[in-house]
Amino acid sequence: MAYTTKQSLLEAIRSNSEISWQEFYNTYRPLIVFFAKRENLSLEEIEDLVQTVMVKVFKMQETFRYDKSQGRFRDYLGTVIHNAIVDLYRAKRRSLDYAAMEMANVPGIDSFEKIWCKEWQNHVFEQALIQVQNTVQETTFQAFQLSVLEQRPVQEVADFLQISVQNVYEAKSRCIAQLRKKAKVLAEED
Amino acid sequence: MNHFSYAELDMCRNKIMPFWKRFLCRCHLQRCAACRDLLEQLEQDEKLIVQIREIHCRENIRKDQDQ
Missing domain, CATH: 1.10.1740.10 (RNA polymerase sigma factor, region 2, helix turn helix motif)
Incomplete structure (x- = not known):
């Protein structure tokens, strides 16, 4: 669950x-x-x-x-x-x-708090990323992962996944939008 | 007026679009505030992407260390 x-x-x-x-x-x-x-x-x-x-x-x-x-x-x-x-x-x-x-x-608590805030932000994005992965279609996430996270050339990603270059860009845009949305929800929950 | 999508603007910026479509897009950007806003959002997202890459990279290192 x-x-x-x-x-x-x-x-x-x-x-x-x-x-x-x-x-x-x-x-x-x-x-x-x-x-x-x-x-x-x-x-x-x-x-x-x-x-x-x-x-x-x-x-x-x-x-x-x-x-x-x-x-x-x-x-x-x-x-x-x-x-x-x-x-x-x-x-x-x-x-x-x-x-x-x-x-x-x-x-010291001061320096700890500074690092804590930054790390918490990273943690939120990490969790949001997991949620995005569970939300979007597998190919969409793969396209996002390969082109954005692993910085592979878009054409290479499109060929590998057998989709168009336009689809790779759409996947990126969809995942980024979801990521922003989910990170916002997670951050508001804190 | 037909607007350009986020993905299209991204392609335009990365010079992936066919020449004329890209030209049309750039002209459109001259007079469309909504698309300029979207483009600005896209540029901000690039910063977010850098952050996510960093996290992703660290996560991979962490996984390697755990193994």
Whole structure:
């Protein structure tokens, strides 16, 4: 089952179904991993961080109701990830006596927020791209993928897909329009 | 007045159109604000495309690393 909106995904998580957690994991893991890698965390620590963030979301789900007027989900998730990274640094300090490791090494919330906003935007486009792929016809998406994402010459794409050059341009235009629309919807949901 | 579609303007810009059709399109653009707006939108979309390529590229690297 595909959850088309963040709200429906969060509602499904509240109902604790296994599949929605899988969806949540698939959707947000790449974002968490991105930040973990920026902090040069080991593979083990990365998995631990993903787990910690998911557990935190799991814990809050009892009381959490998605209400846009109460704040954006992305801000909530950003804070959870940032806090989890800070906790991880603290745990490291405690267990390995990181005397030399100053707290200055812990990413500050200001710089984190800047990167978070940019990454969130990328994440929105990534999700929108997946939705576009599921919405348009296979050939349309292939034409878009080959000509736009992989920058293959239009004539080559047309020959490969056995469609006209005009069709390749139409596919591009259709996908871009869908992408804008879906990215807007996703961004408004936050 | 018949307007040009997004795809047609894109083709015009990329010089894929037959010569005369392209000429007609460029003339049309001189007096049609709606098509000029659409062309402007197309140029903005190019920026979006650069961003999407970047994401796509990163996604591929990420997939490779996961494997």
